[in-house]
Each structure stands twice: as structure tokens, then as C-alpha cells.
Amino acid sequence: MNLPESFTNRIKTQLGDDYDAYMNCLDQGMHHGLRVNTNKISVEDFLKISPFELKPVPWTTNGFYYDDKACTPSKHPYYYAGLYYIQEPSAMAPASILPVEDGDVVLDICAAPGGKSTELAAKLHGTGFLISNDISNSRAKALLKNLELFGIGNMCVVSEAPNKLSTKFYQTFDKILIDAPCSGEGMFRKSQSMVTAWENNGVELFAGLQRGILNEVVKMLKPGGTMLYSTCTFSPEENEQSIEYLLSLDDTLELVEVPKYPGFCNGNPAWGKTENAELEKCARLWPHHIEGEGHFVALIHKKEAEQTQVFQSWIHRGCKPDKNAEEFLAHISSDAGIRSAYIEENKGRLYYMAEHMPDVSGLRMLRQGLFLGEIKKNRFEPSQSLAMYLKQGQFDNEVNLTSSDDRVLRYLKGETIEASDQKIKNGYVLVLVDGYPLGWAKNTNGTLKNKYLSGWRMMS
Numbered sequence: 001m002n003l004p005e006s007f008t009n010r011i012k013t014q015l016g017d018d019y020d021a022y023m024n025c026l027d028q029g030m031h032h033g034l035r036v037n038t039n040k041i042s043v044e045d046f047l048k049i050s051p052f053e054l055k056p057v058p059w060t061t062n063g064f065y066y067d068d069k070a071c072t073p074s075k076h077p078y079y080y081a082g083l084y085y086i087q088e089p090s091a092m093a094p095a096s097i098l099p100v101e102d103g104d105v106v107l108d109i110c111a112a113p114g115g116k117s118t119e120l121a122a123k124l125h126g127t128g129f130l131i132s133n134d135i136s137n138s139r140a141k142a143l144l145k146n147l148e149l150f151g152i153g154n155m156c157v158v159s160e161a162p163n164k165l166s167t168k169f170y171q172t173f174d175k176i177l178i179d180a181p182c183s184g185e186g187m188f189r190k191s192q193s194m195v196t197a198w199e200n201n202g203v204e205l206f207a208g209l210q211r212g213i214l215n216e217v218v219k220m221l222k223p224g225g226t227m228l229y230s231t232c233t234f235s236p237e238e239n240e241q242s243i244e245y246l247l248s249l250d251d252t253l254e255l256v257e258v259p260k261y262p263g264f265c266n267g268n269p270a271w272g273k274t275e276n277a278e279l280e281k282c283a284r285l286w287p288h289h290i291e292g293e294g295h296f297v298a299l300i301h302k303k304e305a306e307q308t309q310v311f312q313s314w315i316h317r318g319c320k321p322d323k324n325a326e327e328f329l330a331h332i333s334s335d336a337g338i339r340s341a342y343i344e345e346n347k348g349r350l351y352y353m354a355e356h357m358p359d360v361s362g363l364r365m366l367r368q369g370l371f372l373g374e375i376k377k378n379r380f381e382p383s384q385s386l387a388m389y390l391k392q393g394q395f396d397n398e399v400n401l402t403s404s405d406d407r408v409l410r411y412l413k414g415e416t417i418e419a420s421d422q423k424i425k426n427g428y429v430l431v432l433v434d435g436y437p438l439g440w441a442k443n444t445n446g447t448l449k450n451k452y453l454s455g456w457r458m459m460s
């Protein structure tokens with residue numbers, strides 16, 4: 001691999017005797033992983049139907065390695081059913097280690113395209129609330145798609161600068177993930193373009209960006225709350241030194257030991273500026289010690305205080321849904337948990353709001369709550385996100401196809417399919433693969449007109 005001398009000199013000083021092992025491993029192929037969406041399927045059930053040969057990623061309960069030469073999980077219908085996320089294995093560590101619990105209010109501040117947000121949301125089990133933010137609006141669109149694909153409803157996707165968020169959300173969050181923009185030294189095996197970007201930007205630019213973000217998250221974490229800082233780079237300036245900077249902002253912050261799975265190394269106090277021995281509690285994942293591209297992870301707790309400010313809840317105005325929407329929603333069973341008191345309408349679009357929804361007015365917002373569908377010309381058109389949110393048996397008109405049925409791929413490509421072999425009523429039908437929803441179709445006497453969201457279609 002072609003690496004700039006400025007990088008090899010620095011990493012040689014950093015690694016000492018480990019340098020050769022690191023350099024040798026860069027000439028081997030990268031590791032590929034997928035992470036099961038436990039919001040839709042248990043790991044046990046997924047392993048029963050998995051068409052791929054999988055090997056567990058040791059630091060997660062739901063992450064697995066696959067051989068990219070033997071299979072392409074991103075092209076399988078289960079991917080379109082949101083049963084897993086394709087994720088580099090060391091990138092699975094941060095969301096797995098942040099101890100999200102039911103009912104938590106969580107912020108993922110640098111979230112796009114959603115690799116970690118999708119796992120944080122799954123860990124909430126439909127309770128609490130997730131705000132997923134990314135400063136880049138175009139990347140936030142991909143983030144929204146991934147959260148929708150995962151069937152998440154108790155979320156908000158925003159695209160804001162951290163200082164705008166902190167004016168709104170003072171001491172609001174139980175958990176915060178900061179997967180910081182970084183120089184990406186752990187991405188060199190993925191693409192030579194990452195090396196070029198590293199040469200163009202350097203580590204100082206990112207160290208500055210990280211400090212700007214840390215200044216704001218520290219205000220947003222509740223006393224008693226926990227945050228996790230991660231990067232996919234190795235430079236001390238962006239890792240140990242960023243954590244030293246964070247600790248200097250608030251003396252109620254303390255480092256928590258990151259679990260050290262086999263191959264994980266301690267953070268290195270000598271790579272900081274204050275020689276704070278506590279930095280050993282951080283974890284460094286190096287590609288020559290684990291099967292993954294590399295990461296840095298730090299877990300930080302804010303000590304309890306007497307007073308905490310609770311976020312200003314969304315005021316549920318509620319609405320009486322339009323007659324056509326109401327008729328449609330009557331076909332959804334109550335165990336889907338969509339209660340009419342929490343439905344909001346905005347310009348003909350209906351949203352299901354979580355019970356405890358932070359007030360995000362005034363923020364650049366891409367989505368608040370679960371988008372249910374739209375009233376168009378006196379008809380209600382259900383959304384793709386509603387289809388992904390539902391589970392088998394929750395809509396009263398379903399077509400369940402097996403993954404080997406060629407109609408599944410044809411459906412995902414946007415074609416009309418025949419279903420005269422199925423006992424279904426005319427009108428909207430939820431199309432499933434092996435019991436997992438893919439999207440909507442409209443049945444007329446056994447012919448299913450395709451209603452799969454055009455932007456999500458499978459390319460031929």
C-alpha cells in the first residue's frame with residue numbers, strides 16, 4: 001500500500017516494535033461485517049434463516065463477519081427488509097459499548113449514514129427517543145433512509161451545527177454518541193482515496209472540528225448521563241488529546257473503563273499531553289490486533305447533580321385523521337402501537353409521534369416521528385416507512401413470499417407482480433419476504449400494482 005512518508009514516520013514512532021505487524025496487515029484484505037437489526041429479528045432467528053456463512057464479531061452480540069467473495073448481503077431481499085446493516089466490524093464497537101437502556105433520550109450527533117444510529121435505535125426497543133443529527137444535509141438523507149429501513153419510529157433526524165443543538169437541549173440527553181469526523185487512518189485499506197484525503201486535510205483540521213463538537217455535547221449531557229467518543233483514526237491528537245480536552249471542559253466528567261475484548265489495547269497516556277493515567281480506560285482497536293480496520297473508543301460519565309433540566313416535551317396537539325386515513329389505519333392491529341392520540345397532520349402528511357418527543361421546532365429537521373402516509377386526492381397513500389415499521393400480522397391484508405420466489409426481486413425492482421395464488425383482498429397489500437415486510441402493493445383481482453418506494457428500488 002502506498003502511504004505518505006509523513007504518515008509512516010509518525011505511526012512508526014507511535015507503534016515502535018508493532019510497526020511491521022501494522023504495515024504487513026495493511027497489505028491483507030479488509031474485513032466485512034453485517035449487524036443484525038434486533039428491532040426486527042432476534043440473532044437466533046436470523047441465524048436460522050441466514051443465507052450467508054457468518055462468524056461472530058467478538059465485541060458485539062449481533063455482529064458477524066462474512067466473506068465478501070462468497071456472498072453479497074447488500075443484494076439480498078433480507079437487506080431490503082432491514083434485517084441487517086452492512087458495517088465494518090470495528091465500527092460496531094461504539095454503539096455496542098454505549099449502555100443505552102429502555103426509555104433513554106439519546107443523541108447521535110455525527111450520525112450519517114446511520115451505522116451507529118440504527119443500532120442505538122434498536123437498543124431502545126421502541127421506547128425513549130433518539131435524535132440523530134448530521135451537519136451535512138445530503139448525508140442526513142441517507143441517515144433517514146437507514147433509520148426508516150430499520151423500522152424506527154421514535155426518532156427525529158435533524159441537520160444542525162452542534163452549537164444550535166446545545167442552545168435547545170441543555171442537559172437533555174441520557175446518552176450521547178460522538179462518532180467524530182476524523183482523518184480516517186483506519187480507512188486506508190478501504191480505499192486509496194482515503195490516503196489522499198488524509199494528505200490533503202491532515203489531523204489538525206479534524207482535531208479542531210472535534211473540539212468544536214465536544215464544547216457543545218458537554219452542555220447537552222444530563223448529569224448522571226454517559227457519552228461515548230469514537231473515531232476511526234489513530235492519531236493521538238484526535239484521540240487521547242481530544243479526550244483530555246473534553247475532560248478539561250467540565251470537572252464532573254470522568255472516564256469509564258471500556259471493556260477490553262481480546263485484541264483491544266488500552267488508550268495510551270503517553271500519547272496525551274497531561275499523562276493522565278485514566279486515559280488507559282479508553283480502547284484502541286488496531287487492525288493488526290483484531291479482525292477490523294481500527295477504532296478509538298472512550299466512555300465518559302457525567303457525575304450526578306441535584307438539578308437536571310428535563311427536555312421540553314412535544315405538545316401533542318393530536319388530530320382527527322381524515323376519513324380516508326382513518327379507514328386505512330383501521331386495518332392495522334393495535335399491537336403495532338400506533339395510537340390515534342399521537343397522530344399529527346402537517347400539510348396532508350400524517351406522522352405518528354412518540355409519547356415523549358423533544359421539541360425540535362426551529363431546527364433544520366428532516367423527520368420527526370414515524371411518517372405514516374399522505375392524503376392525496378381524497379385517498380390515503382401509506383408510506384414506505386410505515387411498511388418497514390410494521391411486523392408480520394399487523395396489517396390485515398398481507399402477501400408473504402419466500403426469498404427464493406422470483407416475484408420478490410421483481411417486486412423490489414418496481415415491477416407489477418401476479419398473486420392470484422394468494423388469499424388477499426383488493427386494495428392495499430403489505431408484501432413480505434419470509435415474514436418480514438418489504439413494502440406496499442395495490443391488489444386488483446390478483447394483480448399487484450407496485451407501490452415500493454421508487455428511490456429504494458433494487459437496481460438490475
Ligand SMILES: C[S@@+](CC[C@H](N)C(=O)[O-])C[C@H]1O[C@@H](n2cnc3c(N)ncnc32)[C@H](O)[C@@H]1O
Pocket residue numbers: 091109110111112113114115116117133134135136139160161162179180181182209213
Ligand atoms: C465518522 S462519520 C459518522 C459515521 C456514522 N456515525 C455512522 O456510523 O454511520 C462523521 C460524520 O460527522 C459529520 N460532521 C462533520 N462535522 C460535523 C459537525 N460539526 N456536527 C455534526 N456532524 C458533523 C460528517 O458529515 C460525517 O457524516
